[in-house]
Amino acid sequence: MEIGLITLAVILATLLGWLLKQSFNTQPWIAEQVSATAHHGPLGGSSNTRLIALMALMAVVTSFFALILSAYALRMELGDWVPMTEPQLLWTNTVMLIFASLALQWTRNGAVKGQASRLKPGLIATGVLTAGFIIGQLIAWQQLQAGGQLITNNPSNAFFYFLTGAHAVHIIGGMYVWARATARVMLGTAEGGTIRRSIELCTIYWHFLLLVWLILFGLLLST
Amino acid sequence: MPLAVVLILLVVGSLLFHLLSPWTFTELASNWGMVDFTVDVTLYVTGFVFVVVNLFMAYCVIKFRYRKGARATYEPENKKLETWLTGLTAVGVAAMLTPGLFVWAKFVDVPEEAHVVEAIGQQWHWTFRMPGADGKLGEVDAERISNDNPFGMDPDDPNGQDDILVYNPEVHVPIDKPVKFLLRSKDVLHDFAVAQFRVKMDLVPGMNTFLWLTPTQEGRFEILCEELCGIGHHTMRGAVVVDSAGDYDTWLANQPTYSALNAKPAGNAGIGAAQYAICASCHGQQGEGNVAMNAPKIAGQSSWYLKRQIMNYKKGLRGTNPADTFGQQMTGMVAMLADEQAVDNVVAHIRTFPDNPVEQTSQGGNPMAGAKQYSVCAYCHGKDGMGVQALNAPRVAGMSDWYLERQLRYFRDEVRGSHLQDYYGFQMGLMGQSLYDEQAMKDLIAYINTL
Amino acid sequence: MSYVAIADRDHEQEHHDPQTFLTKYIWSQDHKVIAVQYGITAIFVGLIALGLSAMMRLQLGFPNQFSFINPENYYQFITMHGMIMVIYLLTALFLGGFGNYLIPLQCGSRDMVFPYLNMLSYWVYLLSVIILIISFFVPGGSTGAGWTLYPPQAIMQGTPGTDWGILLMLASLAVFIVAFTMGGLNYVTTVLQARCQGMTLMRMPLSVWGIFIATILGLLAFPALLVSAIMMLFDKTLMTSFFMPAISSMGVDPGYTGGSPILFQHLFWFFGHPEVYIVALPAFGIVSDLLSTHARKNIFGYRMMVWAIVAIGGLSFIVWAHHMYVSGMNPYFGFFFATTTLIIAVPTAIKVYNWVLTLWQGNIHLRVPMLFAIGFIFTFIHGGLTGLFLGNVTIDLPLSDTYFVVAHFHMVMGVSPVLVVFGAIYHWWPKITGKMYNETLGKWHFWMTFLGTYAIYLPMHYLGFAGVPRRYFAMGNTEFLPDSAQDLNAAITISALFVALTQILFFVNMIWSLWKGPKSDPNPWDATTLEWQTPDHPPKHGNWGHELPVVHRWAYDYSVPGYEEDFIPQNVPADKAPAGRDHGEDH
Secondary structure, eight states, rough: HHHHHHHHHHHHHHHHHHHHHTTTTTTTTOOOOOTTTSSSOOTTOGGGGGHHHHHHHHHHHHHHHHHHHHHHHHHHHHHTTTOOOOOTTTHHHHHHHHHHHHHHHHHHHHHHHTTTGGGHHHHHHHHHHHHHHHHHHHHHHHHHHHHHHOTTTHHHHHHHHHHHHOOOOOOOHHHHHHHHHHHHHHHHSSOOOHHHHHHHHHHHHHHHHHHHHHHHHHHHHHO | HHHHHHHHHHHHHHHHHHHHOOOOOOOOSSSSSHHHHHHHHHHHHHHHHHHHHHHHHHHHHHTOOOTOOOOOOOOOOOOOOOOOHHHHHHHHHHHHHHHHHHHHHHHSSSTEEEETEEEETTTTTTEEEEOOSSOOOOBBBGGGGGGGGGTTTTTGGGGTTEEEEEEEEEEEETTTTTTTEEEEEESOOEEOOOOGGGOOOEETTTSSSEEEOOOOOOOOEEEOOOOOOOOTTTGGGEEEEEEHHHHHHHHHHOOBHEEEEEEEOOOOOOHHHHHHHHHHHHHHHOOOOGGGTTTTOOOOOHHHHHHOOOHHHHHHSOOOOOOOOHHEEEEETTTTOOOOHHHHHHHHHHHHHHOOOHHHHOSOOOHHHHHHHHHHHHHOOOOOOBGGGGGOOOOOSOHHHHHHHHHHHHHHTTSSSSSSSOOHHHHHHHTTTTTHHHHHHHHHHHHHHEE | OOOOOOGGGOOOOOOOOOOOOOOIIISOHHHHHHHHHHHHHHHHHHHHHHHHHHHHHHHHHHHHHHOOOOOOHHHHHHHHHHHIIIIIIIIIIIIIIIIIIHHHHHOOOOSOOOOOHHHHHHHHHHHHHHHHHHTTTTTSSSSSSSTHHHHHHHHTTTTTTTTTHHHHHHHHHHHHHHHHHHHHHHHHHHHHHOBBBBBOGGGGGGGHHHHHHHHHHHHHHHHHHOOOOOHHHHHHHTOOOSOSOOOOBBBBBOOOOOOHHHHHHHHHHEEEEEEEHHHHHHHHHHHHHHHHHHHHHHTTTTTHHHHHHHHHHHGGGGGGGOOOTTTTTTTTTHHHHHHHHHHHHHHHHHHHHHHHHTTTTBBOOOHHHHHHHHHHHHHHHHHHHHHHHHHHHHHHHHTTTTTTHHHHHHIOOOOOOHHHHHEEEEEEEHHHHHHHHHHHHEEEEHHHHHHHHHHHHHHHHHHHHHTBSSOOOOOOOTTTTHHHHHHHHHHHHHHHHHHHHHOOOOOHHHHHHHOOOOOOOSSTTOSSGGGGOOSSOOOOTTTSTSSSSBBBOOOOOBOOOSSSBBBBTTOOGGGGGOOOOOOTTTT
């Protein structure tokens, strides 16, 4: 459980430090005159709302994967674990996911700078590369199945399918948001600010899932 | 006001309930008096807090109840008071935790000289194994477990040959000697708990767990399974009998070793045929049963079950209750079988009989309703009613229905299964007692007749 | 539109005033309506679970007298009772119900920040409830594995409901977790982002604090349940061996190898222990507000209360294995977990002291919500103290898996939060409905529930001392138990049935109030928090009319010296009422 604990400790410590900073020296019973136009909240303007929600979501997803990895580490110590050889295709997939992240970052930079011409090609490239990753993962599964590496063979196989599957589900969830942003760009149904923020959030999420994948992949390779 | 009075009454009432309650820890029968000591310390500390805080609250409710014109004091916080309270609480917590940790340190540290008893759990009974003269237990493996090898012993392991195997849920240990119970489960989680010993531990399939204790009182102490293990959880009972050194040696000498069990000759149907003659007068030449003689069909019944019941009659575990007239007759008859070998021979002969359909006598039952009743029975006796040896559940389908009905009634009324050592009868009693209703019983029999 | 839309907040879903019955009460995105939907659904499944507990009490009090109870459905009853009460009633009611209602109103916002997601959260929750209810009717019935669903037993043949029941249970849990995550992200973001001007974190009412921290715990802990549920589904359907070791079940080898049942228990309790505080923290927060309001006194030691909530929340992640002292895990863990568990008693005790000290020198109105709040303190002290027995690894040896455990967690997690739930419903009922309830009927309801539940659970501890194991369908003849234990069980059953029946009073009161109850004052308790200051009563969609409130003070300005009235609402400007005084170290 160490992995889960450490991850949670980091999340909680961040939260705790922030809370203490808010509360330690205040004397809440003292009233003060507040003007109706005062600065909104401690975390800045309300345009951060979606970012905050995304950060909370990423904390949940981190907890989810950290717990699977905790289970992975505990299960690995039991006698019957046989390390699995990962299909070489995963390297290709990883490269595709990295490029998907890069493409999205490029698109985002364009959106921030107001270069609308980058949006369409950037989003499409992201979509193609990400879909390529998912399809690549499916092909990797098929290769394993064909090679007799079934989910029941060994717990290492079971964890491989579970981890890659869970990661892919999260990517597909991201693809839904990507699809909405792309549709808006194509149809021109939303104003630039909305699209920009949407792309910014997608970019953070993509980088996050890339990071999750790199950790998972590294762990799968090393064990 | 009534609230304050009630709070005070509840505090006083709780204390009185505690002091007067006849329901408290059973008399201690092991070395774990320190557990009781830790409980006592915790009771004093928590009892003190319970009384003081609640009485203070009751006082506040009276003293500061709403009065017109009264006004509450304004006091956001009081650091000094809060610090004191925190400090005192920490002291109280430390007072409870410290003995706890010391006792636990003793519990996880098994004395060198402790002798080993392996307690094996399965749905829903206990068995035991002890190392023989070599002091070592043989290898076991869940994949080797079968009806012929219920312990999953490795036949090629020399350490296992002299292991002592106790295939019933009662084990003996000598008094005043530390004993380490090695715990192993064949199927699901169980828990080895003896109230008088104070300690308990789960049995986990796939690994070994342990607990240790030194029994300090002679007597028979019940083992209860205390980790939910399926529908028969509450019937999973056993016993640890604490003996004087002499009695223990006598008991131990009577327990078979693995190699002795393997060497035992199988029953000889030929010899059994001669001995069967006396049985035939009631049960029929082919074991087909005879309702007029109150003799059930025995052809087709599982051999292990027949043997166990004959042995139970012989040992006086069954057929001793005055209400069981026919069982008493049977007790007289089985005395003709001199020893266990003779029983094996007869059972081997019975096994050769053809399993012909039996005449169905039960009336007035609704098999559709009975099917619902049987869903409970099916867990042990099988969906087809053919019995499952691993669960000590005999065949019920295709046997004499009038006999089945009578036995169900006996189980319900504790005529059968009430002897402490009729372990499996006791289990059936606990399950059968939920079938209190006459019509439900008839429905059930009607359903079993359709199987 | 009755107010300026929050367009600057980048909402894709604009707030529209409700038009039809359907959009107003069914497909509503108004947090108040969603709160009521959550509440009604949770109470409905809670009543089913109450019925199940009545059935199991009948068997325990009067064994084998009722032909509709057999070992099979008995184990199904206890399992579904536990699961429904813990997850589908208490979690959903405190966070989905009270969280939804109170966060926007007490923080001074118009709604949750993602109203559409909020609505979706409720409908997904309803789906999980429907799946749960379907599991009662599938072949083999619902699962009977105990609410902890420990493998291997939960998916092996010897347990009721291993064909369909367990699959639907796990599926329902997964769906519930999705619903919870949708709601939870919303609650956290709303608290962080949508508070009105002046509402600093340290001015938030403790209700919001409790719900906020509980939601964070839920967001981080529920994934553990999701992970274990998915892995168990794999073990059951795909024959993987995450949790399943090589076993011989009923004489048959089912084909598993090498898994670890203890791994499941670690994951389960990693969720399960924070879950206790997911239920307890909102109750802590709400009860603080009830006590302060009805005692006309500021909550004593507000900052300490906040830190205690945060500390309990943090510590709750490192105590989980105290549920596993006798599970066969590495026994050396016992030292660590016993220590952390007893440490958590300190912030919890501080909360209790501060509640009681809030009553000290107050001006206590013993109205119905206050009765429930004080009843809560009593039962929570009792339940908290018995927790010190079980948290101590040594005492767990004789007491774990006995009725002592059942009595303890029902006192601390059943009775106490439910008393708060009732107190809170009575307290906010006028705000939710605009009607008053009948005070006398409410008091009767309190007395019967409070005394009745204590009569159930105090004696039950002593069954545990005597060694009666939990989850036993019948004791049979057990030598070490006195025969009087059965009489005690019968008495407990009678109390339980009594308490169950008296809940009718509550529903009668509420229905009467809706139908014929007098109109309530907009702020009947003279409370300071924002929900009582809404321009409309009950508040309309959007909560605040044209202008959002501005907060100038904390939520506990009761009986402030130098001000005529004994309460100053949070939105009263500092120059119109005393600004509090410096309250230094040296008081």
